Amino acid sequence: MAEKRNVTNRVWLALLVVVLCCASLSYGCSSQAMSPGSSIQQAGDKDPIFTSCSCNDPAGTIDPDKDKNVGCCACQIEAVVNATNATVTIGNAYPGYKCRINFTIQNIASLDVNITSVNVTAPDAINISVGPSNLVGTTLKQWEEADGFIDVHVNDSATQSTTYNFTVKIDGD
Amino acid sequence: MKRGFGKLGLICFALLICLAGTGVGYAAWTDTLTIEGEVNTGELDYGFEQYCCCCLCLPCYCQGGLSGLEQDLADSLGYQSSNELLKRLERGKLPKVGCGCLNHCDIVGVDTDGNGHIDKLVITADGGCCAGILHFRAYNSGTIPLKITGVNWTGFKWLCVSPIESPVVEQLEPGEAVTACYLWKGMLDDDERPYQFEVTLDIDYWNAR
Numbered sequence: 001m002a003e004k005r006n007v008t009n010r011v012w013l014a015l016l017v018v019v020l021c022c023a024s025l026s027y028g029c030s031s032q033a034m035s036p037g038s039s040i041q042q043a044g045d046k047d048p049i050f051t052s053c054s055c056n057d058p059a060g061t062i063d064p065d066k067d068k069n070v071g072c073c074a075c076q077i078e079a080v081v082n083a084t085n086a087t088v089t090i091g092n093a094y095p096g097y098k099c100r101i102n103f104t105i106q107n108i109a110s111l112d113v114n115i116t117s118v119n120v121t122a123p124d125a126i127n128i129s130v131g132p133s134n135l136v137g138t139t140l141k142q143w144e145e146a147d148g149f150i151d152v153h154v155n156d157s158a159t160q161s162t163t164y165n166f167t168v169k170i171d172g173d
Numbered sequence: 174m175k176r177g178f179g180k181l182g183l184i185c186f187a188l189l190i191c192l193a194g195t196g197v198g199y200a201a202w203t204d205t206l207t208i209e210g211e212v213n214t215g216e217l218d219y220g221f222e223q224y225c226c227c228c229l230c231l232p233c234y235c236q237g238g239l240s241g242l243e244q245d246l247a248d249s250l251g252y253q254s255s256n257e258l259l260k261r262l263e264r265g266k267l268p269k270v271g272c273g274c275l276n277h278c279d280i281v282g283v284d285t286d287g288n289g290h291i292d293k294l295v296i297t298a299d300g301g302c303c304a305g306i307l308h309f310r311a312y313n314s315g316t317i318p319l320k321i322t323g324v325n326w327t328g329f330k331w332l333c334v335s336p337i338e339s340p341v342v343e344q345l346e347p348g349e350a351v352t353a354c355y356l357w358k359g360m361l362d363d364d365e366r367p368y369q370f371e372v373t374l375d376i377d378y379w380n381a382r
Contacts, residue, residue, distance in 0.1 A: 047204035048204070048206060049206070050206060053208075066380065068318060068379075070215070070317060070318060071215070075208075084204055084205070084206050084207065085206075085207050085208075085209065086206075086207070086208045086209070087208075087209050087210075087211075088208060088209070088210035088211070089210075089211050089213075090210070090211065090212040090213065091213050091215075092213065092214075092215035092316050092317065093212050093213060093214045093215065094214060094215055094217070094317045094378050094380070095378055095380075095381070096378070096380050096381075101208070101210075103208070105206060122210075126212055128210075150208065150210075152210065152212065154212065154214065158212075158214050159214065160214050160215065160216050160217045160218075160315070160317075161214060161215070161216045162213075162214050163211060163212070163213050163214075164211070164212040164213075164214070165209070165210065165211055165212075166209075166210040166212070167207065167208070167209055167210070168207070168208040168210070169205050169206070169207050169208075170205065170206040170207075170208075171205050171206075172204060172205070172206070
């Protein structure tokens, strides 16, 4: 009798472990699939994503603060599945060229996300500044959004026919 | 009879707590938003085209400096304007003066950076070719608007030059060209051997200050 009860206990415990394990994993692994800018999002997704990204000098327009259409800039959220990456491409730039990339971050997680830091890596020939100044420290509740921008300025030390790469990393916690 | 979880129950409970913690930890994963940027700079370059030179029979010294050079030419050729001179050059008619100049000059275009555009003119003139006319067109072979800030004359220091039509411009769009025409005059002895000089342009971004 006691042995039978012991077995029953083990079975229940094992079942409980399996159920909790599944619940735990499903909480963590909820789907992130969404298109950039989409408002259809699922509760339980983790962390912030980019919902929009644009540049103020698209192809075919006069360069900012200039009187000619020479350079151009484009921004694209990299993947539908993982909207945590965006790509900026600036073409035919020259010393003195500048443009602004505007982006929007949204928290799709059920937990609050605090933007803790912004780290920029860029060569000397390119000046990068990220704003607004209060972006770091912003706390986003679920579905809340924050707008930010990146100002790119090509310095006089930039040489012709050259590719320069920069990276902006925005950490949330 | 033993009641409660027992040893197995404790192990399972600990396991349960660990798994729950893992799940919560995974859910609260700190992720990073990344923006990768690529800045491609354009090309700033120029090229020469339609270049030619011809000798003029003028005294082999810069009499009266550069201003005198133009006057010498005007007096010798009787041209009223640079346009008239250019028209003759375009028609392949070399200016001739009364002394019957038999000397000549050669002009060679050099692509110094190997990008398919002539960016240096090398002019070789006979010793008796004390003066001449250099005609060329300079075009923007790059992708960025440029300005031509000056013309460099190198290789022969005893040279006076004066523009009939200067290529110095503030803005030259990619593919656009500007015409130039110069008078040069070498300060030579009568038995001077052939001499050579080179012509290049100083350019900068159109928005440079």
